[in-house]
Every structure is written in C-alpha cells, then in structure tokens.
Amino acid sequence: MIRDYSLAEALFLLDSAKWTILLTLLGTAFGGLLGLLVALARTSTSRLLQRAATGYIATIQGIPVLILLFLSYFGLSRAGLNLPAIVAASVSLSIYASAYLGDIWRGAIQSVPVQQWEASASLALTRAQQFRTVIIPQAVRISVPPTVGFLVQLVKNTSIVSIVSVVELTRAGQLINNATFQPFPVFITVAAIYFAICFPLSWSSRYLERKFNANRPG
Amino acid sequence: MFGLQFSSVLAETPALLRGLLLTVELSAIAIALGSLVGLVTAAARSIGPRPVEWLVRAYVEIIRNTPFLVQLYIIFFGLPSVGLRVTAFEASIIAMTVNLGAYSTEIFRAGIESIHRSQIEAGLALALTRWQIFTRIIMQPAIARVWPSLTSQFILMMLTSSVCSFISVEELSGTAYNIQAQTFENFEVYIVAGLIYLGLAVVLKIGLAMLGNLMFTPAKGDDAVVPVTAKAAP
Numbered sequence: 001m002i003r004d005y006s007l008a009e010a011l012f013l014l015d016s017a018k019w020t021i022l023l024t025l026l027g028t029a030f031g032g033l034l035g036l037l038v039a040l041a042r043t044s045t046s047r048l049l050q051r052a053a054t055g056y057i058a059t060i061q062g063i064p065v066l067i068l069l070f071l072s073y074f075g076l077s078r079a080g081l082n083l084p085a086i087v088a089a090s091v092s093l094s095i096y097a098s099a100y101l102g103d104i105w106r107g108a109i110q111s112v113p114v115q116q117w118e119a120s121a122s123l124a125l126t127r128a129q130q131f132r133t134v135i136i137p138q139a140v141r142i143s144v145p146p147t148v149g150f151l152v153q154l155v156k157n158t159s160i161v162s163i164v165s166v167v168e169l170t171r172a173g174q175l176i177n178n179a180t181f182q183p184f185p186v187f188i189t190v191a192a193i194y195f196a197i198c199f200p201l202s203w204s205s206r207y208l209e210r211k212f213n214a215n216r217p218g
Numbered sequence: 219m220f221g222l223q224f225s226s227v228l229a230e231t232p233a234l235l236r237g238l239l240l241t242v243e244l245s246a247i248a249i250a251l252g253s254l255v256g257l258v259t260a261a262a263r264s265i266g267p268r269p270v271e272w273l274v275r276a277y278v279e280i281i282r283n284t285p286f287l288v289q290l291y292i293i294f295f296g297l298p299s300v301g302l303r304v305t306a307f308e309a310s311i312i313a314m315t316v317n318l319g320a321y322s323t324e325i326f327r328a329g330i331e332s333i334h335r336s337q338i339e340a341g342l343a344l345a346l347t348r349w350q351i352f353t354r355i356i357m358q359p360a361i362a363r364v365w366p367s368l369t370s371q372f373i374l375m376m377l378t379s380s381v382c383s384f385i386s387v388e389e390l391s392g393t394a395y396n397i398q399a400q401t402f403e404n405f406e407v408y409i410v411a412g413l414i415y416l417g418l419a420v421v422l423k424i425g426l427a428m429l430g431n432l433m434f435t436p437a438k439g440d441d442a443v444v445p446v447t448a449k450a451a452p
Contacts (some may be wrong), residue, residue: 062373062419063412064380066391071412074398074405078221152283159285163384170287183295191284191292196285 005180010189015192016172019086023158023168026090028151031097039103043109045127048148058155060099065157069084073164089161096157100150108143109135146207152198152205157195226401227410230393237393239416244389245376247311252318252375253368259319260326261357281320287381288315294385310382319376319452325367329360362434371427373419378414391412 003009042053060068072092097154112135120134162171173190177183227234246292263274281289293316294309304312335354341351383392394411398404 022319059416062416064377064391064415066380066383067394067408067412067415070394070398072410074408077229077407088362131450156285157284160256160381162287170285170291172286173291177291177295183291183299185294187292189316191288192281193289194284201280202279202283 002181003177003179004021005182005185007182009186013172013189013193015167015168015175017197019166019168020155020158020170020194021087021197023086023093023161023166024151024155025152027093027097027158030094031154032101034094034098035101035105037130038098039105039109042102042106053106057099057103057106059193060095061182062101065092065096065160066163068096069161069164085161085164088167089158089166090166091159093154093158097150099152100153101147104146104150105139105143107146108139112138116129131216141212145205145212148201148208149205152201155198156194222406222409223403224406225403227383227397227403227407230397230401230407234390234410234414234452237388238331239420240387240389241376241379241418242315244307244379244387245372247317248314248375248379250373251311253322254316255319256322256326257322257357262351263327264325264330265352269392271281275346278320278323279439281317282324286317286378287384289317290381290385292334306385306387308381309385310387314375314379314382317378318371319418320370322369325364325371326360329365330356332363334358338402345390355367358434359432362430365426365430365434369423370428373422376418376422377415437450 012033026213038053038056044050044055069092072095073085073088076088076091104160109214116134116138117130120130125174159170162168162174165171169190173186176187180186259277265273266274271299285292290313291308294304294306294314297304297309337355337359338351341355346355347349379389380418382389383395386392390411395405401407
C-alpha cells in the first residue's frame, strides 16, 4: 500500500530528529573527553605522547566516518559484545570527534603565547597549575568558535549511522520514502530539519569568532 | 582476542583495487568540477550584483548545513521522480560537485578577500586590463594563499565519497561491504579498507602540496606567499 506524505509522516521525521541530537550529544561528550586527552598528550612535554597523539589524529582524520562506523560495529561484536547498533554508532562518532576536537584544542593551547608559560613558571606554578589557571582559561576562549563549528560536522555525520539501521533522521526519511515514493518532499523535509539544527550552530560559530577577534590586537 | 584472519580478504585484492580505482575516479572528477563551480561562484559573488551575492550565499549555507548523504538522496531519488533518470555514478558526481562547490566557494572567497585593494589599484596604474587584473592580481595569489585549506577540503571530499556506497556505487567502501557479505572477515576487510583510505589521504596530501609548490612558487624577488587559513570543514 502506498501511503501519502502527510503531516503524520512529517511529524515522524521531526520526532526522529531527537536521535540525531542524542547521537550528537553522545559524540560530543565522549569525543570531547577523549579529545581533551589527545590535546593534552599532543601538547605535553613527552615526545612519546606527542608522537602518539599526532599519529592518532592523522590516522582518524584519514579514514572515512563510514569505515570507522563499520570497524566499531564489527569490532565490538568480534570482541564478544552483543550491543545495540546505537552503541557502535556512538563509539564511532566519539572516535571521529575526538580526533578533530583534539586537533582544534591542540591548536588553541598552542596559540596561547609562550610568554604566558614563562610568566607563570616564574611565579613557581607547577605545570599542572600553569595549565589549569593560566593556559586553559585563555585556550578555551580561542577554541569555542571552531568547536561549535565542528559540531555542525558532527550533526551532519550522524546521518551515516543510518546504514546500521539506527532510526535517526536520515533513516526515518528513507523509511517514509519507501512507504510514500515521494522522495522530493520527504528528503527536503529531512534536509530542512538538519538545516534548522545546523544553521544556528554555524551562525553562532561565526558570531563568536567575530566577537572574540574584535578585541584582539592585530 | 579478535582472532584476525586476512586470507579471504587478501584473496579479494583485485576487487579492492577496482574499488580503489572508482574512489579515485569519483574524487578526481568531483575535485575538478567542484573547484570550477567554487571558482565561478566565488568570483560571481565578489564582482556580481547584490542578488547574485544572495544566491551564492543561500547555496553555500544550504549545502554546508545539510548532510552530504541527504543531498545525495535528493539527487538520486528525487531527480528520477521528476523524469530525470540518473545512474548512481552520475548522481554521486552531481552530489559531490554541488557539495564541494559550496565549500570551495567559501575558501576561494577568503582568498579573494585577502587581496588588498592597493594591489588592484597598482594593477590599474600599470594599465592592465580588467581580465589581467582579475586573473593575475586577484585570483592567482588568492588561490596560492588558500591552497592548504583547499587541499584539506579535497581530502575530505575523497573520504566523503565513501558515502556514495549507500546508493550502490561500488567504490572502495561498497566493495568492502560486498566482501564482508561474502566472507566472515567483516572486521578484517574494514581494517584493510581503512588502511587504503589512509594511504590515499597521505598520497593526496603530499601530491597536492607538491602541485602547490609547482604552481605557486614565487619567482626570485617576489614576496613570499603567506597562507591564509580558511576554515576547512570536515
């Protein structure tokens, strides 16, 4: 039976966007945590940690999200863990996010002038204290606009997990399209919902960048 | 713990190579066409009238704030519903071109905006034609400055081409999917596919850097080219 594309279908799409948002939040939370470790390792004084973090970032950034997804999906089941697909989806999105956020935050930490390190060292702060009280507060400010900008990429890449049958926004669109055969209205609705999530993020990223740059000399 | 077994994946090497070739083909065509679209729209935006600027802006914002997969579905499933038949390969090329076009528009724009007005005035003072000013004084240095951002965007597009397997294009990811369906070595085949992508990304990065040096190395006495980093979104 062919169904019509009506309000009920559009509401189903809107409802499924909550999974897109949930996946984004999970990816941000776990990817952020892992990304922080990557950024700290990358900016640490240990050569070994620096190299490991550089290698990690380059590797993850050189592999498509789709492949990371399948590696998580089949890797978890190979490890004997029988988990729902959404877990593999979250794991892969977190790994993906950790490499990009780690790189963004590495850049933010390194853009704090070296004199700030020297000044705080001359005040007899330990390295941990320098990080916590002097470097991180300044780095956070620098890192906010690109971090928000990256969230847009994360939201969009959650669409890829539709391949393992997680019924998020894109998968929901596919299901509705299969029932109604009206691809244009269905996928344009889907695109509009993504746009409604992403555009405010893109806009704030640009706004924050202008705002933070305004009172910086040069 | 994982008991990795690569034998039947390695037996599929010819299939993987064919997949790799299609990934390279898709990426190369999309990079060429997408950059062309980006160049034209960025130029149109900077010299065209107001309505053109709005149109370009809308194009860039719509594409950059929606997933590539949804753009691909709209083209692949949507176009036939209005009577335009496209193969999966054609739909992929169109979607990748439209997508990369939007990102490269923004990158080229950043380059164009980095050219100081006085440079153009100097060109006018030297009695260069409008076309000469546009190509030699604006576009060439603009592209040279944004070459690093452009390179990252090209690599991202190559990685994103994996999504074309969703509409049954048998590029590298599609081939990997087929192999895992035939063998039980699902985890192994994706390790191999991941390594191939990684290798391709490294080759592309080095190759494009060399190409950039070749095209934009300033002649002796010229000012060094300072790169402007436009955001290369993943």
